Amino acid sequence: MLKHWPPLNALRGFEAAARLGSFHKAAEELHLTQSAISQQIRSLEGYLEQPLFHRSGRSVSLTDAGYDLLSTTQSLLQQLAVGIRRLEQYRKPNQLVVNTTPAFARHWLLPRLGDFQRRHPEIDLWLFTTDEPPDMASQTIDIAVRDDIAAQAECSFQVLLRDRLYPACHPRLLEMPAAARNTLHGEREMDWSHWAVEAGIDVGQQGHGLNFSDPGLLLDAACQGLGIALVSQLLAEQAQAGGLLQPLAEQRVRGPSWAWLIHRDSESSPLTRGFCTWLRNALGENTGA
Template identity: 70%
Template sequence: MLKHWPSLTALRGFEAAARLGSFHRAAQELHLSQSAISQQIRGLETSLEQPLFFRQGRSVTLTDAGIDLLETTQAMLRSLASGVRRLDQYRKPNQLIVNTSPAFARHWLVPRLADFRRQHPQADLWLLTSENAPDMGTQTLDIAVRNDLEAQAHCTHRVLLHDRLYPACHPSLLDVPVAQRPTLHGEREMDWSQWQVQGGVDVGQRSDGLNFSEPGQLLDAACQGLGIALVSELLATAARAQGLLQPLDDARVRGPRWSWLLHDDSARDPLVISFCEWLLGALPATPSR
């Protein structure tokens, strides 16, 4: 028996870096920083008391020891993924595991789950939220519904709709002079640069203000009257219906692409099929483009 077993996290980082030939690309795939990958591999090399990579600028190649360890690691990860998937047989009857982002869960999915439960009272639904897209091969999930999904092995990837963005604020801010309205900033599509690049008019947005990394928090802040924000048409549906948001312009610009990943092992499950049909019926009839 080994005195000190390498951590699974370090082995996953090593496998990705070895397969991709780059610490940077491995970090992107695993949603980590490059320094985190480098630290994991340095720790692994220290533990094994030998180098695993030849480092040449930004590219890396394996040493003989690294080649040997890569073969072992990939076989172990494949075996582990297969074993985790086999655990599906022990799940509770009628269990449905759905992954999505916190923003989509809070602002769109959860407010509509009562309707799904009325139609399918037998469903034992587990809603698993995460900031980053899941690895469907290593996590026990039936379906992921998000705006950051790409195709993955053993899954069906389907684009559901292309969202649109518009500037909005709480109605109470409409009486405040435009120059005095605070600006709320988000990341990725919710950044004001998207509005400007796509030709949106000036609605008084400024470079300073409050900043949010999570779209759901940005929408919450706008609904509470903290400032003007660029919001998702899909996620802001309920807030507008409740009178918490007022558009500042009639124009709309391109937003995130919402899609699902449906695991092949779950594709024929009647409950999963029912959830997919319900989801398609509940989403707006906006054509993908």
């Protein structure tokens, strides 16, 4: 790491002069005088202890060192500009940051975001998905809605829904003998051992097959006809309604509990209250509550 860096203005002046091939044009672009550009480049050459331009009257051309520095400088300035523009997202006055799992976002929340936007056009929702539960104390998150969270300091915690699970597959697999159907395996409650203990019903599940750590991918695979799976009633509601999934048994077994964490700094916000009210109503409609 360099102990001292050349001034940013000097790098901007150099980049403009090198790109335009003229100190005069660089000065016009940056709204400076030509002498100011010349001074910036002289200071940069002094810092680097080598010339960056060949000077011949009013014309200038890059030295080999100048060509090398131009590539580095343009990349640096471009990354800096992108980074600064990206910071604009933190200035939105009506932004609400909601953390959830990729599976919940894709299979439950995304199909309902249009309804949310129609009801709350004033809220700029930032959907932040992670595989692991967030640390609400160290991350900028207003609400977390997940099936793998517990109480945390500085947050209110509440269980919203206790999910149910059932075995299902794409309807075309029903034309095959049960023994010929592939089996899709998941983690935690999505594992078939959970079904065996809770329901004790044989629906043709096998000990081998495809394995998934993401319940959303497990559901996608079942919807594409890759095999039978133990799926979440909450997440599979849209797929079943669309004819992509057919239950293999009427039995439903215990699934994960969906809960929310609301940071105390966000609890009183009308944005938070609006999202939470909408979420409760939407969950109630799809669970018969």
